[in-house]
Amino acid sequence: MSGSVASGTPASGSSSGRAPGTGGLHVENLRVAFDGVDAVRTVSFELAPGECVALVGESGSGKTVTARALLGLSGGTVTATRLALDDTDLTGLSERQWRGIRGPRIGLVQQDALVSLDPLRPIGREIDDALRLHTTLGAAERRERALEVLAEVGMPDPAIRRAQRSGELSGGLRQRALIAAALALRPDVVIADEPTTALDAEVHRVVIDRLARLRDEGTAVLAISHDLGAVRRLADRIVVMRAGEVVEQGPTAQILDAPAHPYTRALVAAVPAGKPRGSRLSVGGPTVQNSGRTGEKRAGSPAKRPNDQSSERVLEAHGLTRRFGTFTAVDDVSLTLRAGETLGLVGASGSGKTTTARLLLGLDSPDHGLVELLGAPWNPLPERERRPRRALLGAIYQDALSSFDPRMTVGRILVDALTNGKTTRIRAHAAQIDALLAEVGLPASVSSRLPATLSGGQRQRVAIARALAPRPRVLLCDEPVSSLDVTVQAQVLDLLDELQERHGLAYLFISHDLDVVRHVSDRVAVMSAGRIVEQGETEQVFSAPAHSYTRGLLAAASSAD
Amino acid sequence: MTILPELPVLPAAAPTRAAEWRSRVMAPRVVAGAVLLGVLAAAVAPGLLAPGDPLAVHPVDAFSAPSLAHPFGTDDSGRDLYTRVVHGASASLLIGVAATLIGTLLGLVLGIAAGVGTRLTDAAVSRVLEVLFALPGLLLALVIIAFAGPGPIPATLAVGLATAPGYARIFRTRIRAVRSSEMVEAARVLGRGPLTLLVRHVLPNALAPVVVLATLGVGQAIVWASSLSYLGLGSPPPAPEWGAMLEAGRTYLQIAPWMTVFPGLAIVATAAATTVVGRAFAGAGRR
Incomplete structure (x- = not known):
C-alpha cells in the first residue's frame, strides 16, 4: 500500500515537472508580528523532499506560529526575505491563492485530534471534502481514495471506520484519521504539530512510524515537537527555537548529542530518559541551591534513600x-x-x-x-x-x-492550607506564606496573584506548596x-x-x-x-x-x- | 467543557478590528446605557423631566396628536402622555426590580436546597420545579393573581414567583457542577468539612453570576408586569403605568395610535436596554 503514496509524491512523480534540487520549502528571515510585536523573527531553514526537519522548543517559543505562517494561517503580519515552496513564492498570497496551497501542496496534521475533527461528521467525510475541493475525482473514486488513505495510515477496518465520527474512535485512531485527511491530497510538505502529544507509548510508535515512512517515500515533513525521543527517531535535522528565534540548527545527532547553545543543552539535559534516580534534570532555575551539574548525583543522596525494608510503612x-x-x-x-x-x-x-x-x-x-x-x-x-x-x-x-478555587489568590490558597481551613486572611501568616513559596522556588510576589495568571510550572509549584503546608x-x-x-x-x-x-x-x-x-x-x-x-x-x-x-x-x- | 477548538484569529489588520469592535459591540452598549440612565432619571425625579401632573385632566385637549405642547400627544381625557410616560417609569422599574429580587431570592433558596441537600430534597425540589416549568411563566403569574387579587403588589409577587423556577434551576445546576469539581475534591483531600466546602468554595463560585442573571431578568420582569397591567391585573387605570396605558389606548388604536405607541416604545426601550447592559456584564464576567 505504500506504493500508491510514492506514485503521487513529488520526489518520484513528475507531474508538476519541477527541477530536482530546487524542491522543498525555503524559509529565509521569516518574521511574524502581532499588533506590531514580533512573535517570531529571523527564522530561516530549508526543508527538502524526503527530509524531516523538527522544530523544537518550549511552549511560547514560536514553533506553532512559524508552522501556521507556512500555511498562511498565522493571523499576524508575515514578512520574509524568502518564503517559497519549490518555485512558488508564498509571500503576499491572497486568501484565495492560499487555499490552493493548503491541502494539495502543504498538509497539516494538527495537535489535538479530538478538537481538530468535527464531532458530528464521519471521518470519511473529512477526507472526501479535501478530495472534492481539490481534485476532479468522481464520488466513487473519492470513496476508493479515502479507503486507500485510511489503510495507508494503518486504520483497522477502514470501510467501517470511514463512517464513524471522531467520538467513536480512540485517541490513536483519531490521530490516524487526521493524518489520513492530511495525506489524501498527497501534499509535497506535511506539517505535523505535536502529533504524538497525549498518546500512549504504543500509539505514539505507530504515528511516528507512519510519519517516518512518509518521509522515506519522498514527502517533506516538518515536525513540531517537544518530545526529543520522537524527534531523534524521525528528524534528519533539528531547528531549536526560543522566544521566537532560532538559537541553533543542525543534524539531529549533532544537536542532541553535542548541543552547542546553552538553551539546547538545558533542553537535552531535561529529558529524564537514562538519568538515574536522584540526579538533577534542570539547569539553573530557581530551585537550585547546591548548583549541581545535571545528570550528576547529589553527594551522599543514595545513602539517605531509605529504600530498605526497615523504614516505616x-x-x-x-x-x-x-x-x-x-x-x-x-x-x-x-x-x-x-x-x-x-x-x-x-x-x-x-x-x-x-x-x-x-x-x-x-x-x-x-x-x-x-x-x-x-x-x-x-x-x-x-x-x-x-x-x-x-x-x-x-x-x-x-x-x-x-484544583484551585479560581476566586482565591495564591496567598489565600496557602493560608487556607496552613491554618487547616480556619481562615483565608493573609495578614497574620505573611511570613509563613513567603517561606512556603521560597521552599518551592517562587518569589513572594506570587502571593497576590490569581492562579489563572501563572504559568503551568508556577501553578504546579503552588500546588506543591499547598500540599506541603499541612506537613x-x-x-x-x-x-x-x-x-x-x-x-x-x-x-x-x-x-x-x-x-x-x-x-x-x-x-x-x-x-x-x-x-x-x-x-x-x-x-x-x-x-x-x-x-x-x-x-x-x-x-x-x-x-x-x-x-x-x-x-x-x-x-x-x-x-x- | 469546550467542544469546539478556539478559532484562529482571522488575518485582519488590528486597527480595523478595533474599529469594528467599537461600532458593533460598544455602540449598542452606549445607547443602552444612555436609555437606562434616562429611565432611571425619570424614575427618581420625574418632576424634573416632566413638571406637569400626570393625572391632570383637560377634556378640551383630548386626543391631541403629538405637537410641541404635547410631544407624545394626549389621551382620551386630555392628559399629557409625555408626562404620564415619564411618571410611569418609577412604577415599571420598581415592579421590574422588585419582582426580579423576589424571583432570584426564591430561586436561590430553592436552588441551594436542591443543589446542596440530600438526594431526597433534590428530587422533591426538582419535581416541583419541573411542574412549574410545564406552565408558561405568564400563565403561572395569572394563576397567582387569581388567588391574590389584582393590584400592583400582587402583580409584582406574581412575576417574582413565576420567574423563580428558572433561577432555581440555574443555581442548582451550577452548585452541582462546582460540588463535583476538582477544586472541591482538592479541598476535601486537604481535610475541609462539608460546611467549609460549601461556604468557602461551592456557594461563592456557583452564585457569582447571580447579579448578571438578575440584570438580564429585570427587562423580562418589566415586560411581564406591563402585560399583567395591560390585562387589567396590575396598577388600576388612572395610574400612569405603561402597561395600563397600553390597555387604555387599545380602544382608540385607530384614531389615536400615539396613545399606545409611546408607552409601548418605553417598555421596549427599557427592557432592551436592561438586557443589553446585562449581557455586557455577563460578557465581562466571563473574561
Missing part, C-alpha cells in the same frame, strides 16, 4: 477492588509505601491508576479491601473521623489550575508533570526530589511516562486492566521485566524513542 493498600457496574476498574490491588521512598505506578490510560489514587485518598470507597495510613485504618473510617488525619496525606494533580508524610502525585514542557518538567521533578530528601516524604507517583517514572521511582508497580501485574525495584523491572505486559509496554516505549 506510611501507606498500605490490601486487596483493593472497585467495580463500576460490571466493569472492574481496580482489581485486588495491594501496595506498600515506605517513608522517604517513591513508588511509581505506571500503566496505559484506563488501567485503573487514577481510581486507585482516589481509593487511597479516601475520595471513593472500595468494594473490598483496606487502606492503612501510618499503620492505622484509613478507608473503612467515615469521612468525619478521617478528616483530622487528612493533613498526613496530600495530593498534587495533573491540572493544577482546576504531610505522603504525597500522591497523579501525572504531576504530564502537561508541562520538558524543561519545566525537569524543574518540578528536581523540586519534588529535593523536598522528599528534606522532609522524608513518601511519594506515590502516577504517570504514563515510563522515562519519568524510571527517573523518580525507587520501586515501580505496573498496572494493566485494574491489576498490578508486576511490582519491584525500578531498575529490576525496567531491565528485566518479568511480566509479558511490562515487556510489551517497555518495547513500545523504547522503539518509540
Whole structure:
C-alpha cells in the first residue's frame, strides 16, 4: 500500500515537472508580528523532499506560529526575505491563492485530534471534502481514495471506520484519521504539530512510524515537537527555537548529542530518559541551591534513600477492588509505601491508576479491601473521623489550575492550607506564606496573584506548596508533570526530589511516562486492566521485566524513542 | 467543557478590528446605557423631566396628536402622555426590580436546597420545579393573581414567583457542577468539612453570576408586569403605568395610535436596554 503514496509524491512523480534540487520549502528571515510585536523573527531553514526537519522548543517559543505562517494561517503580519515552496513564492498570497496551497501542496496534521475533527461528521467525510475541493475525482473514486488513505495510515477496518465520527474512535485512531485527511491530497510538505502529544507509548510508535515512512517515500515533513525521543527517531535535522528565534540548527545527532547553545543543552539535559534516580534534570532555575551539574548525583543522596525494608510503612493498600457496574476498574490491588521512598505506578490510560489514587485518598470507597495510613485504618473510617488525619496525606494533580478555587489568590490558597481551613486572611501568616513559596522556588510576589495568571510550572509549584503546608508524610502525585514542557518538567521533578530528601516524604507517583517514572521511582508497580501485574525495584523491572505486559509496554516505549 | 477548538484569529489588520469592535459591540452598549440612565432619571425625579401632573385632566385637549405642547400627544381625557410616560417609569422599574429580587431570592433558596441537600430534597425540589416549568411563566403569574387579587403588589409577587423556577434551576445546576469539581475534591483531600466546602468554595463560585442573571431578568420582569397591567391585573387605570396605558389606548388604536405607541416604545426601550447592559456584564464576567 505504500506504493500508491510514492506514485503521487513529488520526489518520484513528475507531474508538476519541477527541477530536482530546487524542491522543498525555503524559509529565509521569516518574521511574524502581532499588533506590531514580533512573535517570531529571523527564522530561516530549508526543508527538502524526503527530509524531516523538527522544530523544537518550549511552549511560547514560536514553533506553532512559524508552522501556521507556512500555511498562511498565522493571523499576524508575515514578512520574509524568502518564503517559497519549490518555485512558488508564498509571500503576499491572497486568501484565495492560499487555499490552493493548503491541502494539495502543504498538509497539516494538527495537535489535538479530538478538537481538530468535527464531532458530528464521519471521518470519511473529512477526507472526501479535501478530495472534492481539490481534485476532479468522481464520488466513487473519492470513496476508493479515502479507503486507500485510511489503510495507508494503518486504520483497522477502514470501510467501517470511514463512517464513524471522531467520538467513536480512540485517541490513536483519531490521530490516524487526521493524518489520513492530511495525506489524501498527497501534499509535497506535511506539517505535523505535536502529533504524538497525549498518546500512549504504543500509539505514539505507530504515528511516528507512519510519519517516518512518509518521509522515506519522498514527502517533506516538518515536525513540531517537544518530545526529543520522537524527534531523534524521525528528524534528519533539528531547528531549536526560543522566544521566537532560532538559537541553533543542525543534524539531529549533532544537536542532541553535542548541543552547542546553552538553551539546547538545558533542553537535552531535561529529558529524564537514562538519568538515574536522584540526579538533577534542570539547569539553573530557581530551585537550585547546591548548583549541581545535571545528570550528576547529589553527594551522599543514595545513602539517605531509605529504600530498605526497615523504614516505616506510611501507606498500605490490601486487596483493593472497585467495580463500576460490571466493569472492574481496580482489581485486588495491594501496595506498600515506605517513608522517604517513591513508588511509581505506571500503566496505559484506563488501567485503573487514577481510581486507585482516589481509593487511597479516601475520595471513593472500595468494594473490598483496606487502606492503612501510618499503620492505622484509613478507608473503612467515615469521612468525619478521617478528616483530622487528612493533613498526613496530600495530593498534587495533573491540572493544577482546576484544583484551585479560581476566586482565591495564591496567598489565600496557602493560608487556607496552613491554618487547616480556619481562615483565608493573609495578614497574620505573611511570613509563613513567603517561606512556603521560597521552599518551592517562587518569589513572594506570587502571593497576590490569581492562579489563572501563572504559568503551568508556577501553578504546579503552588500546588506543591499547598500540599506541603499541612506537613504531610505522603504525597500522591497523579501525572504531576504530564502537561508541562520538558524543561519545566525537569524543574518540578528536581523540586519534588529535593523536598522528599528534606522532609522524608513518601511519594506515590502516577504517570504514563515510563522515562519519568524510571527517573523518580525507587520501586515501580505496573498496572494493566485494574491489576498490578508486576511490582519491584525500578531498575529490576525496567531491565528485566518479568511480566509479558511490562515487556510489551517497555518495547513500545523504547522503539518509540 | 469546550467542544469546539478556539478559532484562529482571522488575518485582519488590528486597527480595523478595533474599529469594528467599537461600532458593533460598544455602540449598542452606549445607547443602552444612555436609555437606562434616562429611565432611571425619570424614575427618581420625574418632576424634573416632566413638571406637569400626570393625572391632570383637560377634556378640551383630548386626543391631541403629538405637537410641541404635547410631544407624545394626549389621551382620551386630555392628559399629557409625555408626562404620564415619564411618571410611569418609577412604577415599571420598581415592579421590574422588585419582582426580579423576589424571583432570584426564591430561586436561590430553592436552588441551594436542591443543589446542596440530600438526594431526597433534590428530587422533591426538582419535581416541583419541573411542574412549574410545564406552565408558561405568564400563565403561572395569572394563576397567582387569581388567588391574590389584582393590584400592583400582587402583580409584582406574581412575576417574582413565576420567574423563580428558572433561577432555581440555574443555581442548582451550577452548585452541582462546582460540588463535583476538582477544586472541591482538592479541598476535601486537604481535610475541609462539608460546611467549609460549601461556604468557602461551592456557594461563592456557583452564585457569582447571580447579579448578571438578575440584570438580564429585570427587562423580562418589566415586560411581564406591563402585560399583567395591560390585562387589567396590575396598577388600576388612572395610574400612569405603561402597561395600563397600553390597555387604555387599545380602544382608540385607530384614531389615536400615539396613545399606545409611546408607552409601548418605553417598555421596549427599557427592557432592551436592561438586557443589553446585562449581557455586557455577563460578557465581562466571563473574561
